[in-house]
Amino acid sequence: MRAMATRTVEHGPDGSVTEYDEVAVRGAAVERLLTELFSEHWAEVFAGPVIEGAAYEIRFTAKPALSMLDGYLTVDVGAWHFHLCVGEHRGAATPEQAARRRVARAAFFKTDGGSCVPGSWGLRLWNGHGEQMISVFFPNPWLDDAQQRTREPRWERTALWEDLRRRYAGDRVGD
Secondary structure (H helix, E strand, O other): OEEOOOEEEEEOOOOOEEEEEEEOOOOOHHHHHHHHHHHHOHHHOEEEOEEOOEEOOEEOOOOOEEEEEOOEEEEEOOOOEEEEEOOOOOOOOOHHHHHHHOEEEEEEEEEEOOOOOOEEEEEEEEEOOOOEEEEEEOOOOOEOOOOOEOOOOOHHHHHHHHHHHHHHHOOEEOO
């Protein structure tokens, strides 16, 4: 069974435009996506929550260890770690709490305008409350590896985002 990806567009108060391509959150799709991202592409991405007034752009300096326990994916680099509820969570939670904790929405995004560079490419997850859990920023064609602005965009830097977006949010095959 094939389903077409869903695209939504949001207009920010700063004039930015963000396009979201939804990822199926049922089954283990989000776990597979994050496992691939953090085990194979950890050195290429930045990650952290982005909320009004705060943006955490954490760069991995070592390959994280990944583990799953009670629906939580743990991404551990030794000195620090984080947990994301991406699967069935039972633990000490009520069914309602478990539903609020788990990823309820996942989407690849592309934002034009509104920042120090002309655009950004990423993946964002939200919980059952609609709160952002994490944003993962992919290589940006307007920035070099040291995150310095380039004169001309290097569009090949969007290849990882395009590949994962096509595979996880494009024409999807059910789990």
